[in-house]
Amino acid sequence: MRETGIAELTAGEVVVGGAGVAGSSAARHLLAAGVPVVVADTRFGAGQTTEVPVAAELRAAGARCVGIDDLLADPEWTARTGLVVVSPGFAPTHPLVVAAGDAGLPVWGEVELAWRIDHDGWFGAPRTWLVVTGTNGKTTTTSMLEAIVSAAGRAAAACGNIGLPVLDALAAQPRAEVLCAELSSFQLHWAPSIVPDAGVVLNVAEDHLDWHGSFAAYRDAKATALRGRVGVVGLDDAVAAAIGTGPGTRRVGFTLGGPGEGELGIDDGELIDRAFGGGTLLPAAQVRPVGPSGWSDALAAAALALAIGVRAESVTAGLARFTPAAHRGEVVETIDGVEFVDDSKATNPHAARAAIAARQRVVLIAGGLLKGASVDDLLTEMRERLAGVVAIGTDREIILDSIARHAPDVPAVTVFTGDDGAVNVQRLIDGAPAPVTLGSGQSDDGTGSADLVMRHAVREAATLAATANAEPGATPVDAVLLAPAAASLDMFAGYGRRGDSFADAARLLRGTDVSASR
Known part of the structure; x- marks a missing residue:
């Protein structure tokens, strides 16, 4: 790697916004080229009592690590800076980005830097x-x-x-x-x-x-x-x-x-x-x-x-010879002819629609952080393929409201954690909420609340599938499908962790009777 030449890109310090995977990578490569780097992250604030490990690693490599608010409070920071490199999560409205723009500083992402x-x-x-x-x-x-x-x-x-x-x-x-x-x-x-x-x-x-x-x-x-x-x-x-x-x-x-x-x-x-x-x-x-x-x-x-x-x-x-990675339509269990499909990577309604369209009829587990997206078109277009929906996560009520408006004949259930830590279940009947079943369960084996919610959601979904398949002449349900149409960070560390929780819950159903629990 070349040791000099950063002057062709910028003069002065480079401020790297965010010390996640992308930001840390940008900082390391710039430091290796002898570029002065300041890494600004909310975790590095002056009031932090415990140093984040990545801060210690970056400081050892030669970076100066500061809190974003601390950086913005320094009136001289833009004068010392020639370039700002931001992680993907920094929106155009982020205060660091706005301040850089007001000062006439170029703002790049780590991909622009790589290019x-x-x-x-x-x-x-x-x-x-x-x-x-x-x-x-x-x-x-x-x-x-x-x-x-x-x-x-x-x-x-x-x-x-x-x-x-x-x-x-x-x-x-x-x-x-x-x-x-x-x-x-x-x-x-x-x-x-x-x-x-x-x-x-x-x-x-x-x-x-x-x-x-x-x-x-x-x-x-x-x-x-x-x-x-x-x-x-x-x-x-x-x-x-x-x-x-x-x-x-x-x-x-x-x-x-x-x-x-x-x-x-x-x-x-x-x-x-x-x-x-x-x-x-x-x-x-x-x-x-x-x-x-x-x-x-x-x-x-x-x-x-x-x-x-x-x-x-x-x-x-x-x-x-290609085999898809996990959490992208992976069959994790099959019970009574119904496949339990982990498509946790379907983190938006468009992806969820594609997952549903690949099946003849499904019970859908959906919910999380919708990020401003609407599920109305998804439910309207996929209504005939849905034997039921189980809604979880922060935006579950948005999903239930959309079902009530656009697919009231689709059986729906929501599963959530109450203030007392117990998992609650609420079933919709003809598009209207039925009384909440309180205290469906609390973990006595160390299972976290998110995993416990997923266990109950999968059980409810399996019951919906069994009920639908017992109806004479109905199109068979071929899958209980986790295609959340939403991000996972309200409950899980990532879509992979959410998918693993679904798979574990599906495997726990093996050998149990879910057909008569409704």
Whole structure:
């Protein structure tokens, strides 16, 4: 790595906002290049009595760690600063961002920093950048893309929002020549210079409106992925299909229908490329995860790989051997023919809709932090596939209200923790709440309240499924589906922890009778 050259990017200190995964990565790489770094984080305030471990690590590397409020209270901080690098969670309205803008300081995200560093030659010749974004399917598409590129014999790294910071991917050995970068709308907002070799917008639906301030701003952030040589869009999504590409960008679409010229799609059960000359790629039945969302992700990944010269046979090989990661439609248990499906990664209504659409009829467990998104369209469109809904989490009442307005015939239950720590259950009858069943249970085995709520939610869902399947002539319920349509941090440390709790609860039902408990 080059030891000097930061003057081409900034003069003075670099303030890194946030000491999470992205912020710590940016700080470490800047410090290694001899750049003076100040890391500002709410956990580093002067009034803190216990030092956070990451603060000690960053100080040992040479950073100055301060609380954000302490930094903003210093009237001289902007005079010493040449650049502010913010973590993805910092919205444009954050006080640090506003203060930097008022002082005329550039504000970048860690992806913008990585882009500049890569093209500045800090880690050798610039890499090939493939960018994946969208409301739903980013992680699966990015993972598929890495598998395809690797099958072609090219060194690839899945990075960005998928977990590995892009800067760390640039520095890693052995060297990755192709960056398969999953980028969120936050990361793209703070990466104004990025021009990938190829990028895809899978789909765009309401999400993170509290961060962006409007749907248009959210959509426009996603559109940043389409400024490169090839821009790929999901034609079956009205918003994505309407996004324009920049001048000089070749536009390629993908669809679950038969593809036209310049498109990828499905014809007679086969994934077909009519954009890059690849022809028939593989049978749709071989794609995992199964169903329409998996097929769409596979087509998108194939388009990006073909755009950089990967041969069709490598696309076939990569997709055929691909196995999706946990919490993305994973069957964790099967009881009486009903599969218990962990799609905890479905953290917005659009993702939940895709999960439901892959099944014939489900009992849905949903809820958490909706982040300003509406579930009205989800419940209206998926109403006929729902044998019941169990609502949990902070925004459960929003879900119940939407059911009452848009799907009153769908049986609904809410499970929550009362002030006394007991888990409470409330069932809706004909769209109206029934009396609360208080004190459904308290843990006597050390189980936390969130896990106890999940246990009762899964049991209620299993009972709804059994009741529906006992109705003569009814469409069978094939799954109890955890597809929350919401973020998890109100109850769990992350979507993975939420999915694990669901799986544990489902396995506890093995051998129990849930059919007569309602």
